[in-house]
Amino acid sequence: MDFGFKLSPSSAVNLDTVDRRRYDRLVQLQPDALTCIGCGSCSATCTSASWTGMSVRKVLLGLQRGRDEEVDKMLSGCMLCGKCTMVCPRGINTRQLILTLCRLDKNGEVVR
Amino acid sequence: MVNRQPVVAVIGAGIAGLEAARQLAALGYKPVLIEKSSATGGHVAQWNRLFPDMTPAADVIEPLRAQTAGVKTLLGTEISAINRLKDEYNLVLSDGSSLLCQAVLFATGFRLFDASKKEEYGYGIYDRVITNRDLEHWFNTREDQRIRQPKAVGFVHCVGSRDLKAGNTQCSKVCCITAIKQAIEMKEEFPDAEVYCFYMDLRLFGKKYEDFYIKAQRDHGIHFIRGRVSEVGEAIDGRVVVKAEDTLNGKPVKVTLDLLVLMAGILCNPDAQRYARETGVAVDEDGFLKSRDNLAAITESSRPGVFFAGACTGAKTVPETLAEARSAALAIHQYFSKRV
Numbered sequence: 001m002d003f004g005f006k007l008s009p010s011s012a013v014n015l016d017t018v019d020r021r022r023y024d025r026l027v028q029l030q031p032d033a034l035t036c037i038g039c040g041s042c043s044a045t046c047t048s049a050s051w052t053g054m055s056v057r058k059v060l061l062g063l064q065r066g067r068d069e070e071v072d073k074m075l076s077g078c079m080l081c082g083k084c085t086m087v088c089p090r091g092i093n094t095r096q097l098i099l100t101l102c103r104l105d106k107n108g109e110v111v112r
Numbered sequence: 113m114v115n116r117q118p119v120v121a122v123i124g125a126g127i128a129g130l131e132a133a134r135q136l137a138a139l140g141y142k143p144v145l146i147e148k149s150s151a152t153g154g155h156v157a158q159w160n161r162l163f164p165d166m167t168p169a170a171d172v173i174e175p176l177r178a179q180t181a182g183v184k185t186l187l188g189t190e191i192s193a194i195n196r197l198k199d200e201y202n203l204v205l206s207d208g209s210s211l212l213c214q215a216v217l218f219a220t221g222f223r224l225f226d227a228s229k230k231e232e233y234g235y236g237i238y239d240r241v242i243t244n245r246d247l248e249h250w251f252n253t254r255e256d257q258r259i260r261q262p263k264a265v266g267f268v269h270c271v272g273s274r275d276l277k278a279g280n281t282q283c284s285k286v287c288c289i290t291a292i293k294q295a296i297e298m299k300e301e302f303p304d305a306e307v308y309c310f311y312m313d314l315r316l317f318g319k320k321y322e323d324f325y326i327k328a329q330r331d332h333g334i335h336f337i338r339g340r341v342s343e344v345g346e347a348i349d350g351r352v353v354v355k356a357e358d359t360l361n362g363k364p365v366k367v368t369l370d371l372l373v374l375m376a377g378i379l380c381n382p383d384a385q386r387y388a389r390e391t392g393v394a395v396d397e398d399g400f401l402k403s404r405d406n407l408a409a410i411t412e413s414s415r416p417g418v419f420f421a422g423a424c425t426g427a428k429t430v431p432e433t434l435a436e437a438r439s440a441a442l443a444i445h446q447y448f449s450k451r452v
């Protein structure tokens with residue numbers, strides 16, 4: 001039925017119910033991921049960002065806000081060149097982080 | 113002035129006043145500490161531990177108290193009026209006596225912003241909303257019915273700071289690092305709790321502050337959310353629901369908390385503003401006392417014989433305050449040396 005308008009699902013993030021299992025497992029395997037300050041150096045230097053929307057900063061944030069689909073879409077744009085690792089001021093091994101993430105499913109289980 | 117020991121009235125016996133009095137006595141002057149409350153030590157004496165090394169506040173206060181034991185200290189004493197005389201000041205005290213002095217040192221410190229003025233945060237309305245000072249009081253006494261095994265704790269930075277509408281545009285400077293300290297302490301106290309810090313900017317300027325921040329992230333898993341809390345409401349079970357925008361994500365977030373801690377900011381002590389008027393020294397645009405020069409002479413007022421130390425000229429850390437107290441004592445020494 002067409003009402004002449006439609007409602008989008010709420011984009012608000014409810015931290016009470018958000019599923020952080022994949023993030024929790026990631027930081028267990030790679031605790032340096034906890035120290036991200038969201039500076040955006042990784043995204044600024046990313047070779048594929050302008051074509052694919054890849055951003056390590058957004059990946060880490062998306063994981064903490066339960067946005068797995070967006071995360072996986074971004075990850076698929078990564079070429080593993082490793083430039084983000086070179087510029088991270090906190091010394092996070094972002095390239096390794098991406099590889100680790102690709103091994104985890106939505107529930108945080110190591111599947112690959 | 114020869115053969116006479118100049119008297120310096122030190123207004124306020126917090127860490128600035130105590131340290132300055134200690135130095136002035138060592139330089140051969142006669143400091144008189146005037147304190148309106150019933151004990152020395154000021155705000156720091158009511159704190160539990162201090163950043164960034166988790167030093168017990170008593171480790172700072174007790175030596176200062178011991179080293180100023182010989183200084184004349186008037187507790188529970190307020191200043192009713194200050195009269196300017198030629199080269200001297202006459203302080204009329206609340207006990208009816210008066211004190212003639214040759215110099216006045218403002219060590220009047222700060223006042224914490226009254227968090228209930230930010231009504232949208234619900235302090236004084238909701239049971240689970242407390243302030244940074246309330247939390248320190250709990251660390252000291254373990255007495256607060258509002259803190260009961262919280263599973264989710266939030267900290268709101270910049271309450272009454274950087275807030276034109278609240279009447280204080282200043283950054284209170286020490287709240288970011290205090291929030292991180294208290295967040296770590298809560299996480300240590302309640303390891304299963306999720307701890308969130310809502311910030312606009314994290315201003316971690318001091319020695320080892322950034323390391324403290326990394327520690328909070330890496331070792332304690334504290335969640336930092338960049339966004340100012342817009343409103344707080346009470347859920348049916350008495351917990352509080354906090355709304356903010358996650359500005360790094362561009363999406364609104366909400367979270368239900370068992371305890372919300374408001375980082376009340378630093379304002380100039382209103383008593384200091386009154387004393388300043390009576391003494392004839394100016395108040396700066398930011399509401400704090402106006403130094404002769406904000407770069408080169410922060411401890412000097414524009415009036416001869418009137419000096420400043422500590423948070424009366426702006427928010428300060430403990431080491432900054434102590435250094436300024438020593439600097440003020442030296443400025444007073446030079447003032448008297450020139451007059452002889």
